[in-house]
């Protein structure tokens with residue numbers, strides 16, 4: 001009878017030890033962890049077309065002798081002629 005009591009105490013100790021280990025362990029993730037976040041794209045510099053004033057990324061602009069242009073046509077036409085009136089909508 002004495003050995004049965006010792007066995008019960010040992011089994012209770014093992015049960016308590018195992019339940020504490022299970023509680024300490026973080027739960028297994030149900031879904032895979034999200035992939036590492038890729039860094040945000042760096043903002044690109046914006047430039048204004050010298051002819052029409054359109055703002056576009058500097059990487060898309062055509063470099064003219066006197067500044068950036070939005071298209072080859074505006075590069076050919078050159079800088080807008082400032083005559084004091086509102087910019088024509090071409």
Ligand SMILES: [Zn+2]
Pocket residue numbers: 049050051052053054069070071074
């Ligand atoms: Zn333009």
